[in-house]
Amino acid sequence: MKISKKTSIFLITALLGTTLVGCSSQSSAGTSDNWNTIVKKAKKEGKVKSVGMPDTWANWVGTWNDIKSKFGISHTDTDMSSAQELQNFKKIGKSSSAADLGDIGINVGPTAVKQNLLTAYKTQYWDKIPSWAKDKKGYYAAGYTGTIAFITDTKNVSTKDAPTSWKDLASGKYKVSVGDVTTGAQSQYAVLAAAYANGGNEKNIMPGIKYFAKLQKANRLSSVDSSVENLKKGETQVSIVWDFNALNYSNLINEKGRYKITIPSDGSVMSGYAEVINKNAAHPYAAKLARSYILSKEGQINLAKGYARPIRTDIKIPASIKSKLLPDKDYKKIYHVKSNETWNKTTIKLAQLWQSDVLGSK
Structure with a gap:
């Protein structure tokens, strides 16, 4: 997405030594895996591949850098439009160039669901996202507007x-x-x-x-x-x-x-852009971790640093960042x-x- 396209985790203190609001012992809504399991398996996967989420779009680089430093998960992206992202998700196979995660205009979400391209995953922050900005079953949720x-x-x-x-x-x-x-x-x-x-x-x-x-x-x-x-x-x-x-x-x-x-x-x-997980993701846990981090306080502030307005209205954006917005x-x-x-x-x-x-x- 995004120069040409179109630019959150509740941290477990024992794992990261930082205090974020979290629920590491609870199961993440929309998945059978609890948060500890997601973190453990995501670290083992060690990488996440995205489409439409380049460094210069909405400061995605801040989030990718955080995920690398906190979890040791590397990242690569191929910039493309929302429609092209859905075509990418249709690719299957070990040698495929299909991505794990994408960022699509929320209007494209229903098409992705109908085409059976997505994995449903409600993060720890599901209740913080307004109803207009998410799919009821958890297939997509906007991260920013x-x-x-x-x-x-x-x-x-x-x-x-x-x-x-x-x-x-x-x-x-x-x-x-x-x-x-x-x-x-x-x-x-x-x-x-x-x-x-x-x-x-x-x-x-x-x-x-x-x-x-x-x-x-x-x-x-x-x-x-x-x-x-x-x-x-x-x-x-x-x-x-x-x-x-x-x-x-x-x-x-x-x-x-x-x-x-x-x-x-x-x-x-x-309107909003929704972060979606490929049903056939090669690194599904890293994709879930990334989607969660995007909706955390840290992930939302990263987006604000890229001049996007976070979807979560319960997070106070630092004055030094807000002053740079319109x-x-x-x-x-x-x-x-x-x-x-x-x-x-x-x-x-x-x-x-x-x-x-x-x-x-x-």
Whole structure:
């Protein structure tokens, strides 16, 4: 996922010498293995392979480093979109390149469940996750949220022309990068955000399709991917990305004042990314351990360091970290998908609509 894609354990004092809230003697909900067993077997596996969870997306590197130092479990990742992750999970066999763990847009969760690709696992933190952000049976659970934002490169677009709303964006003269709507969750939510700002929702995506079709007819849609590398090289003008990606990219490039980041004032969408375990994982216990750590206090703060907003609202984010996020007042008109099942069905149609009604609209 994520530069190109799309970026918790209750520690047992006897094992790690640190105090985290935990329940090492209890069975982890959704699995027959207790926490001690998961830790022991995960350490024996010694590695975990992920897809869509690269170091630079939402500070995944912080979590992978923690898991390596605390448990001796090494990590590798291949960056890809949510749809590509599901295809990866279908690979089976010892020589397979299938991953153990992935991070998918929560709207893709129902498809993964229907295709029988996932292992159900409710971590120790299951009750801390809001109902909208998890599957009742434990097949997926969001670890963090993102909100669709604009990031303007003021080397290419003047600060006064940087859009602060979808209305502004529509009347601009600059190129707009939205990514691959046919496969990427971030790009699909960008279309949903435009739809919401223009009277639509997950049941009615056409206002968003029509919005982008107008940009395409005006030759304003850019095919340049909104990666940190492309932003740094100045190959983008205005990009539509998750707020945490916009903030993280700006921080990585580290050119003060170069980027203007805004949540569109006339409407945006907030959603989550869910960490899922491959049913055929080669390292299932390491995957369970990783999913648990992501939802721990430490894992959630790691995500906040990567500018993502943790799914757990019971955790207090240190002021030094929170101050680097966009202010709460910027999130005034935010839509939250009411039915992931409905949105999932819409995204399946979205690829065809994008090809026919947007890219084919010239």
